[in-house]
Amino acid sequence: MHLPPEDQQEVTSRTHKTTIHTSVLFNSQTKTFDSNISIEVDTVTGLIIRVYQRDDERIHSTPALAGDKSIIDLRHLTVLPGFVDAHTHAFLHSYLETPSLNQERDESFVERVVRATNHCRAALKAGYTTYRDLGTEGLSDADVGLRDAINRGIIPGPRMFVVTDPIASTGSYAVRYESRLNGAVAPQLSDTCDGVDGVMAGVRKRIGAGADVIKFYADYRRRQLRFPGQAWPGCLPILHPPGQGEKIPPWSMPANPARTMWSQAEMNAIVEEAHRARAPVAAHAIEGEAIIMASRAGVTSIEHGYLATPDAIKAMKENNVIYVPTLSVLEVEKGTIGDEGIAFAKKKVKAAYDAGVRLACGGDTGASPHGQNIREVEMMVDAGIPVQEALRGATLGGWEACGGDWCGRRFGWIAEGCAADLVGLVGDPRQGLECLRKVKFVMKDGRVWVRDGEWIE
Numbered sequence: 334m335h336l337p338p339e340d341q342q343e344v345t346s347r348t349h350k351t352t353i354h355t356s357v358l359f360n361s362q363t364k365t366f367d368s369n370i371s372i373e374v375d376t377v378t379g380l381i382i383r384v385y386q387r388d389d390e391r392i393h394s395t396p397a398l399a400g401d402k403s404i405i406d407l408r409h410l411t412v413l414p415g416f417v418d419a420h421t422h423a424f425l426h427s428y429l430e431t432p433s434l435n436q437e438r439d440e441s442f443v444e445r446v447v448r449a450t451n452h453c454r455a456a457l458k459a460g461y462t463t464y465r466d467l468g469t470e471g472l473s474d475a476d477v478g479l480r481d482a483i484n485r486g487i488i489p490g491p492r493m494f495v496v497t498d499p500i501a502s503t504g505s506y507a508v509r510y511e512s513r514l515n516g517a518v519a520p521q522l523s524d525t526c527d528g529v530d531g532v533m534a535g536v537r538k539r540i541g542a543g544a545d546v547i548k549f550y551a552d553y554r555r556r557q558l559r560f561p562g563q564a565w566p567g568c569l570p571i572l573h574p575p576g577q578g579e580k581i582p583p584w585s586m587p588a589n590p591a592r593t594m595w596s597q598a599e600m601n602a603i604v605e606e607a608h609r610a611r612a613p614v615a616a617h618a619i620e621g622e623a624i625i626m627a628s629r630a631g632v633t634s635i636e637h638g639y640l641a642t643p644d645a646i647k648a649m650k651e652n653n654v655i656y657v658p659t660l661s662v663l664e665v666e667k668g669t670i671g672d673e674g675i676a677f678a679k680k681k682v683k684a685a686y687d688a689g690v691r692l693a694c695g696g697d698t699g700a701s702p703h704g705q706n707i708r709e710v711e712m713m714v715d716a717g718i719p720v721q722e723a724l725r726g727a728t729l730g731g732w733e734a735c736g737g738d739w740c741g742r743r744f745g746w747i748a749e750g751c752a753a754d755l756v757g758l759v760g761d762p763r764q765g766l767e768c769l770r771k772v773k774f775v776m777k778d779g780r781v782w783v784r785d786g787e788w789i790e
């Protein structure tokens with residue numbers, strides 16, 4: 334709709350106020366469930382304009398409540414700030430359906446984009462109002478267009494913060510294949526750069542391309558072709574790989590371990606340049622060495638960290654780094670790592686929590702199914718994290734991982750000036766986690782998307 338300027342002024346100057354009444358509201362700052370709070374929302378700006386404690390006697394005597402469209406009564410639900418998934422890939426679908434290489438190489442650009450629109454809708458329906466989307470995995474900067482299509486109101490979906498391509502050093506985060514001489518083509522997964530000047534240029538390119546967050550690979554299975562795995566049907570195994578016959582802890586993969594990809598100076602330069610642009614930095618890191626170096630460089634978050642050593646956990650704590658343990662994706666990898674591997678990763682999360690490391694919930698969603706994002710909260714609680722802490726990680730912790738005030742909008746808690754993102758659940762998460770999947774109400778930026786469990790277009 335294109336209105337002449339004077340009409341536009343009239344539209345924006347009108348008051349558009351909705352009041353939401355809650356009886357149980359999760360406060361992600363205090364990690365408490367507060368009673369009888371009402372929230373006033375400006376539906377034009379999508380912001381909360383007032384939060385107040387209500388005298389519940391008075392509301393019962395308000396006859397207009399049932400018919401008044403400016404009032405939403407959520408007193409029968411538990412209400413939380415909209416969920417934030419701090420580690421997603423909107424363009425991926427579950428690896429249990431299609432392995433990553435086939436998605437990246439064989440699915441068309443159009444199919445991947447169309448699938449992403451479905452993923453965004455499924456996420457919003459599940460109460461996820463924000464995605465920190467950490468890489469298109471082969472679609473270059475397409476995440477910028479997806480983010481903007483949502484921001485322009487063209488398709489429904491979570492508020493997205495995107496990285497475009499992650500940055501990686503030469504010969505590191507890429508699809509590995511043995512038939513290079515035959516001219517096989519695999520999709521590019523990262524923007525390659527090296528050296529202090531090179532990584533600064535890499536960060537500048539990402540910022541220029543529209544990235545909200547800089548992601549870099551601090552370590553990866555970069556020596557994969559030294560002892561290659563069985564990558565295709567009929568491929569013969571390497572007969573005597575390292576680690577054969579040894580008792581190997583899950584995830585250590587001696588034939589194909591994660592190895593650090595940069596010098597300390599390069600990691601420092603990535604963070605320094607990103608911070609100049611006021612962009613947060615997410616570092617993929619599996620092993621202790623890379624976690625320690627990235628933490629010292631001042632990254633915002635460490636992703637995965639499955640082999641975090643006590644020193645690595647200490648480095649995260651000392652440098653105020655957020656840990657995003659991505660437990661959900663391990664269920665997809667269960668065939669390789671087994672229950673033992675999942676239990677091993679859960680112990681790292683508990684150890685980090687006990688050491689006072691800040692947590693954010695991100696499922697590596699995409700590799701695991703969109704719409705099932707809440708699995709990460711369930712698994713964190715299963716790992717021994719108190720439910721209120723896990724819910725903080727899925728709300729306020731997510732905002733912090735998006736860069737806090739650097740990201741340009743406040744969300745993840747309920748206060749004046751924050752985005753009006755709300756989720757209403759049947760039941761109480763303190764009584765049982767099954768209620769986290771009973772999403773009856775979703776509001777994002779002051780607009781209702783799910784009401785009485787029904788999707789509203």
Ligand SMILES: [Zn+2]
Pocket residue numbers: 420421422467697
């Ligand atoms: Zn990921």
